[in-house]
Amino acid sequence: MGKNLTKRSEDYSKWYNELVVKADLAENSGVRGCMVIKPYGYAIWEKMQAGLDKMFKETGHENAYFPLFIPKSYLSKEASHVEGFAKECAVVTHYRLKNSEDGSGIVVDPEAKLEEELIVRPTSETIIWDTYRRWIQSYRDLPLLINQWANVVRWEMRTRLFLRTAEFLWQEGHTAHATENEAIEEAERMMNVYADFAENHMAMPVIKGLKTESERFAGAIETYCIEALMQDGKALQAGTSHFLGQNFAKAFDVKFASKEGKQEYVWATSWGVSTRLMGALIMTHSDDNGLVLPPKLAPIQVVIVPIYKGVEQLDEISEKVGPLVKELRSKGISVKFDDRDTHKPGFKFNEYELKGVPVRLAIGQRDLANGTYEVARRDTLKKETIPSEEVVAKIEFLLEDIQQNIYKKANDYRVAHMTEVDTYDEFKQIIEKKGGFVAAHWDGTMETEDRIKEETKATIRCIPFGFKTEEGKCMVTGKPSKERVLFAKAY
The missing domain is CATH 3.30.110.30 (C-terminal domain of ProRS)
Incomplete structure (x- = not known):
């Protein structure tokens, strides 16, 4: 399985595009500007989701789901918000198709025009704040801490897999608070959650800060952000958290009765990260041989490749490997024993290197006789022979060491740049x-x-x-x- 990847030093953009496709992460779809996330890529995204979702729930947030479609009139209620998204909106105008009278195919039925056009969700502030008007009556209903995992559409003309697509996956948090200070604290807290996730799960160093007025989210008073640096010296905005003030509360008339019995507008935040983090992960760590994944987000943390001739040798190796696989899984380590007889060991080594599997074990007849495994780490490509009784401890050490090492490498690059x-x-x-x-x-x-x-x-x-x-x-x-x-x- 030849990788044949363009070198980063030759053409970084081409290297990235080739790697996303060859490592089976995603591909372009039949819909212009939209991507298909393949199982291996989606498995990484699921690990990101799980890590973030746990952190959200630990900070008191709950998940909900809101409609994909937003009435056009909702967007016009907050002037700067609609101005910020107007050029990126996909609009639904009709609700029915029919066969054309001349038999040439399917056409939009002109009789089926919607009374009010619907916008395909570019972000959900408007539909959510219309909902919150019904949910919030009193100070007892606050704070309201809601997160949504969803897809959004922003009509992009120049697209790149994960980094910029017309449709992408994300989470968006939307919270309501009784005071300005509480809302600001929430916006800062979520920026810190994102930074924690980026550094401790993705092994990606980030800088925290505020956006300038021209770079703020449309409708926000302040936008907090985390910024990462890719290996080509370009920055990537990895997450944002917005203090919305009372702008959306006033636009959608979301008030609450305070402890003193006064009617007051709530204070709001919103915050989100998207599948753009996949692009950040790839570009922060990967090399000319393929992906380099942090162990905490790798779908397969350890792969075991048998080297054998004939079924008897494979059976012997399988018997030896079985207890090891069981022990690793009992420790929460994801492991794959690749006993496919359709591919040679060299092909498998290449494949798992390309896919960024952190630790690779190989075992053949000589290893069986000597009671050893060959252990290779993906980040440095170093290999060593380890006695069977030490291999579990070695794997545990490597998974931690690789996580720390790729963070250090990325951080050293950022410091130097x-x-x-x-x-x-x-x-x-x-x-x-x-x-x-x-x-x-x-x-x-x-x-x-x-x-x-x-x-x-x-x-x-x-x-x-x-x-x-x-x-x-x-x-x-x-x-x-x-x-x-x-x-x-x-x-």
Whole structure:
């Protein structure tokens, strides 16, 4: 099974596209701009879902489901929200088809026009806040902490598997609170949940911060974000959490009776991550040989490949491997014993390397005689021979070590690609030749932000938290600046 992947150094974009397809993660569908997520890719997404869902529930959230279709009038109730999504909306206008009179095929029945057009969900704030009006009456109903796992449609013309598709999968949290402070705390809490998941499950270091006004979610007062750096020096927004103030509560008349008996508008948040995290996972860790998956998200953590001639040898190996498989599974480790007789061991080694399986065991006649296994780790491709009685402990060690090692590698790359500049000429040179995050002073105006984007294709990824705050002068205009912000070219 030859990989024949384009090298990252030759064409990073082509490498990514080839890897997604060859590793059996996803493929383009018959519907332009939409993807088919294949079983192996979906298994990774299921692990992401499970990890995130557990974290949501541990912070008091419950899952619900809301309609795919949103009446057009709902979107027009919050002006900045509709403006932000208007160009990406798919619209349902009719509800019936019929055979054409000339027999040429099926046509839309002109008699079946909807009284009001329906928007295919680009995000659910409007339909959810219309629902919350009925759910919230008193301070006793608050906080309302709801999450939804769903699909959304944003009509994209230039698409790339996982990173940007017309339809994608995600979760969207929508919460209502009695006070402004509670809502802000919630928005910050969920940003931290996302950062925790990215770093401890995905092994992907992220920077937390605030979006600028021009980069905020449509209808938000503040947008909190986590930003990751891919191996080609481009940033990727990995998750966002929004403090919505009372904008949606006022638009949909969601009030509650306070403890003092006053009618007040609730305070809102929304937050979400999507299958874009799959793209982030691939681009953060993978190499020219294929996927490199963090053990916590790998569908198969350990694969065992028998090397044998004839059924008798296979039976002998199977008998030896059976108890090991059972013991690993009892410890919560996902393991596959690949005894297919349709493919040779070399093909299997190649396949599991391409698919990023963290640990590979091989066992042949010599290993049976010596009581050993050959153990290979995917991140470094190093192999060693381990006595049978030590193999379980070795596997447990490797799964932890690989998780930590690929995080360290990604973090080292990010640190090496974090540059401070003070002049616009230096900024342009770094953005063009080195890439990565560039920390620079900015005067806080949209005009300067737009100029930088137009001239360099770099955007302000965030106003970062945890960086030293130092006053300075904008690298472009020389006007005063309170702190450095992070720029990068981005996906």
